Amino acid sequence: MKLKEIAKVLDAQFITEAMDADDLDISSACSTDLMSVVLYYHSMNCLLITGLTQPSVIRTAEIACIKCIVFVQGKNPNLQTIELAKEKGIPLLSTPHSMYSVSGRLFQAGLPSSPEK
Amino acid sequence: MTPEINGNVEGSFQLIGGNFTNAGEASTQLKMKLFEFGVDDAIIRRAAIATFEAEMNVIIYAAAGQLHYYITPENIKIRVEDMGPGIEDIEQAMQEGYSTAPEWVREMGWGAGMGLPNMKRNSDEFMIESVVGEGTTVHMTINLNE
Numbered sequence: 001m002k003l004k005e006i007a008k009v010l011d012a013q014f015i016t017e018a019m020d021a022d023d024l025d026i027s028s029a030c031s032t033d034l035m036s037v038v039l040y041y042h043s044m045n046c047l048l049i050t051g052l053t054q055p056s057v058i059r060t061a062e063i064a065c066i067k068c069i070v071f072v073q074g075k076n077p078n079l080q081t082i083e084l085a086k087e088k089g090i091p092l093l094s095t096p097h098s099m100y101s102v103s104g105r106l107f108q109a110g111l112p113s114s115p116e117k
Numbered sequence: 118m119t120p121e122i123n124g125n126v127e128g129s130f131q132l133i134g135g136n137f138t139n140a141g142e143a144s145t146q147l148k149m150k151l152f153e154f155g156v157d158d159a160i161i162r163r164a165a166i167a168t169f170e171a172e173m174n175v176i177i178y179a180a181a182g183q184l185h186y187y188i189t190p191e192n193i194k195i196r197v198e199d200m201g202p203g204i205e206d207i208e209q210a211m212q213e214g215y216s217t218a219p220e221w222v223r224e225m226g227w228g229a230g231m232g233l234p235n236m237k238r239n240s241d242e243f244m245i246e247s248v249v250g251e252g253t254t255v256h257m258t259i260n261l262n263e
Contacts, residue, residue, distance in 0.1 A: 035173075036231035039166050040238075052226045056173075059141030060226075063148070063169045065162060080138070 010095040018091035030114040031103045035060045043114045053077035058084040072099045122190045129185040132175040144169040167239040170232040171197040195257045203249035
């Protein structure tokens with residue numbers, strides 16, 4: 001699923017510009033506020049849905065090869081987090097919807113969960 | 118693909134407890150180094166995750182620590198030692214979900230009790246030694262040729 005399409009489904013705004021939002025292909029998603037869960041269950045070309053906004057989320061995403069992060073419930077990260085995301089080339093989105101709703105919308109749109117085991 | 122490593126490469130990083138701002142920097146640099154050597158992506162990912170979890174444990178629990186890596190054409194050996202409180206019951210600490218992390222660490226998304234199991238899961242060899250009141254040392258080996 002293309003990132004641009006994901007943003008539309010989630011009524012999400014881009015916090016950092018994604019150069020390739022039209023082409024960036026996301027193949028699964030993971031919803032969590034636990035960083036170790038990201039490191040445990042992620043997969044390639046995965047999207048992270050989270051309510052945490054501190055810089056270590058970006059570090060975790062980079063290590064786990066997460067392609068994009070969606071912040072739920074209208075949360076906006078601080079400048080430090082945004083700068084780090086820009087440096088690492090990880091697009092950030094903010095959506096007004098809850099984690100449950102975001103997961104449901106994406107699942108319904110055909111985006112599967114990252115491996116559960 | 119065989120990684121292009123001529124001879125052995127080693128290095129180390131100093132880790133400072135509580136420094137969440139730079140947390141992950143050592144793992145990121147190690148990841149870049151393995152990438153330069155042409156190591157397989159899946160192996161890089163395993164090495165990066167194992168190292169990152171070890172790095173975070175030092176930052177969360179210890180006053181300071183050191184991460185040392187040694188790369189040969191066959192494998193990467195990572196040793197992370199800290200001056201921390203030590204682990205009383207290693208067997209218990211290795212269980213998924215067991216954590217002694219304080220509330221403020223959990224609020225930041227850490228301390229889910231999956232760090233040590235995740236290090237073991239991503240390593241080909243894993244060993245942990247700990248002395249209460251002195252510190253903990255984790256040894257991990259990841260084979261570079263599957």
